[in-house]
Amino acid sequence: MDFIPYGKQEILQEDIDSVVSVLKSPFITQGPKVLEFEEKVAKYVHAKYAISTNSATSALHIACLALGLKKGDFLWTSPISFVASSNCGVYCDAKVDFIDINSKTYNIDIDYLESKLKKTKKHKLPKVIVAVHFAGQSCDMEALYKLSLRYGFKIIEDASHALGGRYRGDKIGGCRYSDISIFSFHPVKPITTGEGGIATTNNQALAKKMQILRSHGITKNIEEFDNPKKDSPWYYEQQILGFNYRLNDISASLGISQLERLDSYTYKRNKIAEKYNKKLEHLEVITPFVTSYNYSAYHLYPILLTKNSEISRKKLVKKFLDSKIGVQIHYIPIHLQPFYARFGFKKGDFKEAEKYYKHTISLPIFPSLSDDEQDRVIKILEQCVAKK
Numbered sequence: 570m571d572f573i574p575y576g577k578q579e580i581l582q583e584d585i586d587s588v589v590s591v592l593k594s595p596f597i598t599q600g601p602k603v604l605e606f607e608e609k610v611a612k613y614v615h616a617k618y619a620i621s622t623n624s625a626t627s628a629l630h631i632a633c634l635a636l637g638l639k640k641g642d643f644l645w646t647s648p649i650s651f652v653a654s655s656n657c658g659v660y661c662d663a664k665v666d667f668i669d670i671n672s673k674t675y676n677i678d679i680d681y682l683e684s685k686l687k688k689t690k691k692h693k694l695p696k697v698i699v700a701v702h703f704a705g706q707s708c709d710m711e712a713l714y715k716l717s718l719r720y721g722f723k724i725i726e727d728a729s730h731a732l733g734g735r736y737r738g739d740k741i742g743g744c745r746y747s748d749i750s751i752f753s754f755h756p757v758k759p760i761t762t763g764e765g766g767i768a769t770t771n772n773q774a775l776a777k778k779m780q781i782l783r784s785h786g787i788t789k790n791i792e793e794f795d796n797p798k799k800d801s802p803w804y805y806e807q808q809i810l811g812f813n814y815r816l817n818d819i820s821a822s823l824g825i826s827q828l829e830r831l832d833s834y835t836y837k838r839n840k841i842a843e844k845y846n847k848k849l850e851h852l853e854v855i856t857p858f859v860t861s862y863n864y865s866a867y868h869l870y871p872i873l874l875t876k877n878s879e880i881s882r883k884k885l886v887k888k889f890l891d892s893k894i895g896v897q898i899h900y901i902p903i904h905l906q907p908f909y910a911r912f913g914f915k916k917g918d919f920k921e922a923e924k925y926y927k928h929t930i931s932l933p934i935f936p937s938l939s940d941d942e943q944d945r946v947i948k949i950l951e952q953c954v955a956k957k
C-alpha cells in the first residue's frame with residue numbers, strides 16, 4: 570500500500586510545460602512571469618497590489634518592516650500556528666506575545682483579545698497583530714478590524730493556509746479589514762511554486778515599501794531616486810537595507826499554472842472534508858467547526874480526541890503511521906518552543922491552545938486524495954476510536 574501524506578502538491582503535465590517554457594526562455598529569474606503571477610494573484614483575491622517573495626516567511630518579514638515594526642514594539646499572534654507567524658516579530662527586534670485561541674474555530678479568540686487589550690498598558694499595546702487563518706478558515710476579521718480602530722494596531726493576515734477561501738463572501742487576501750495579507754506556496758499549501766510566498770495589499774505606500782525591501786533596498790525607478798539628476802542608464806540607488814527575497818520566473822510559471830486549478834482544488838478539499846464530517850459523525854472525535862460566514866480553504870482537517878475516545882493520541886498516531894498514513898500535529902504551541910522560553914513563556918500561559926494541542930491530529934487532505942485512500946484513513950478511526 571502506498572504511503573498517504575497529510576498533504577501534498579499535484580503536478581500535472583501543464584505545470585511541467587509551463588516551467589520548461591521558462592527554462593527555454595531568456596529570463597529565468599526576473600522576467601515577465603513574476604509580474605504576470607503577481608497580477609493574477611492580485612486579481613484573484615481582489616487586491617490592488619501583490620508582491621511575490623521566495624517564501625511566506627520572507628513576506629511576513631517585509632510586511633512587518635513595511636508597517637514600521639521595530640525594537641520596543643509589540644507583535645501579537647496565535648500560539649497555534651507555524652513559528653514563522655511570530656518569528657517575523659523577532660526578526661524586527663519587536664516583542665512577541667500571543668492571543669489564546671477560540672476552542673471551536675482554533676483561530677484567535679476575539680473576546681480573549683479584547684480583554685487582553687483592555688488590561689494592557691498603553692505603551693505595551695501591540696503595533697501589529699498577525700491574524701492566522703488556521704486550517705484555511707478566516708479569523709473574524711470584522712471584529713478584529715473594529716478593535717484595531719479602537720486600539721490602533723495594524724493587521725497582517727497570515728493566510729498561508731487560506732488561498733481560495735472566502736470570508737463573508739470576499740476572497741481571503743482582498744484586505745478589506747487588514748493592511749496586508751500573506752500567502753505561502755510551499756508544496757503542502759493550497760497551490761505551490763516550490764518555495765514561494767506573496768503579500769497582497771490595497772495600500773500603495775506599503776506595496777512600494779515591500780517591493781524595495783524584497784530586493785536589497787534598491788530602486789531602478791528614476792521617479793523614486795534620491796538623486797534625481799542621476800539619470801544615466803546604469804544608475805540605481807540603494808536607499809534602505811533590504812534583502813534578496815525575490816521569487817523567480819521558474820517558480821512563478823509553476824504558480825501561474827497552478828492558480829488555474831485553485832478553485833477546483835478548494836472545491837475538492839471541501840468535498841473531502843464533507844465526507845470526513847459525515848463518516849466520523851458516529852465516533853467520539855470532534856471534527857472541524859466552520860462558521861456560517863466562512864468558506865474554508867481546508868488546508869488542514871484537524872480532529873480532536875475526547876475523554877471518551879478510548880485511545881490515546883500517541884497510540885492513534887502510531888497506528889496511523891504503522892498503516893502508512895502520514896498524519897501530523899498542527900501545531901506545537903509556539904510559546905512552548907525552547908526558543909520562546911527565553912522570552913519568559915511557559916506551560917499554562919495559553920490554556921485553550923495547550924488543550925487543543927494535546928488532543929489534535931490532522932488527517933490527510935489534499936486535492937488528489939482518492940476515495941479509497943480516504944476510506945483507509947476512516948477505517949483506522951473506526952477500528953480505534955470509541956463509538957458515540
Ligand SMILES: *Cc1c(COP(=O)(O)O)cnc(C)c1O
Pocket residue numbers: 623624625626627650651653654701727729730752753754755765766
Ligand atoms: C507554511 C506557513 C508559513 C511559512 O510559509 P513558507 O512559505 O514556508 O515560509 C507561515 N505561516 C503559516 C501559518 C504557515 O502554515
